[in-house]
Amino acid sequence: MRVLVVEDDQALGLFLKKGLKLEGYEVDWVSDGEAALQHADEFQPDIMVLDLGLPRRDGLEVLNKLRAEHRDMSVLVLTGRSGLEDRLASLNSGADDCLLKPFSFHELTARCRALRRRRMSENNNNVLLNHYDLELNRVQRKAMRGGRSLDLTVKEFALLEYLLLHRGRVVSRPELLREVWSMSPDAGTNVVDVYINYLRRKLAEAVTDASNQASLIETVRGEGYRLREKKRVARQEEIPSRSEMHCA
Incomplete structure (x- = not known):
């Protein structure tokens, strides 16, 4: 938050x-x-x-x-x-x-x-969350990408749901620890990074179009993660932070 x-x-x-x-x-x-x-x-x-x-x-x-x-x-x-x-x-x-x-x-x-x-x-009043070719139904607890069902664990679903609810901005690791895992923001764990990788793999496996292989989840160095914007075509998963871009 x-x-x-x-x-x-x-x-x-x-x-x-x-x-x-x-x-x-x-x-x-x-x-x-x-x-x-x-x-x-x-x-x-x-x-x-x-x-x-x-x-x-x-x-x-x-x-x-x-x-x-x-x-x-x-x-x-x-x-x-x-x-x-x-x-x-x-x-x-x-x-x-x-x-x-x-x-x-x-x-x-x-x-x-x-x-x-x-x-x-x-x-919570939004039952259907959509982004690009991704759709998540919060009542049925189902997620799809490109019309293909995603086999997500409970925690993977919660993580994807949180990213969708906060699309358009970077979500930090401490925030995800607090909101998704109910853990202290300064907990010494890499669980967020592990589950982000799980999600990336499952989202990529659902894509059949080779021209749409860019990861939906971007890493912003030193800040956290965000869902890729529709217009972004770069394929790299990690992008510079705002401060790094301003220093160029």
Whole structure:
């Protein structure tokens, strides 16, 4: 689960970034409204923790733009403004929750967990998940590629389901350990890599068209895995991270 913290107070922003990482989230932090909109595109967070009093763009302006563009993320607003009007304005602009400063870090993490549960509940309403020539039925617990049935174990099915639910972004190994295996994100195990290889092999075996042999699951070095985009034609399974691409 990815969290983007938008907070101009440097001490608080750094504290939230470190604390949420210890809770197992993948976290990025920016300190102004313009950067928030840019990172919403690049980082693709599941949750944005958004302060209202920001430089360059006010938090409410950021929130209104996100909702006008139909961005699919939960937004938890932080505000030091005690008046009811600001909280109502935030909720009416599309915030999912509001938290008044000063606040307990434990309360913030509890609210993030509640937002995560809400997102997962909404995702659970999707019975059929599709990507490229891949189809997964969450009720019948069946998966097919190119019309051919995939013989998946329970854990392989859960892993593929999670990748499909979060297609369009990189999913980190710690996130998969926490969400698919219910293990600590810092557990010293290579179980994720092992099962990714299992899945890759079974997905490849279902393909009969030699022109469509590129792996559906890409490795992004130093970040994790993602489902290959439809337009991507490169056949390599491992691609550079965003930071490596920017250094070129």
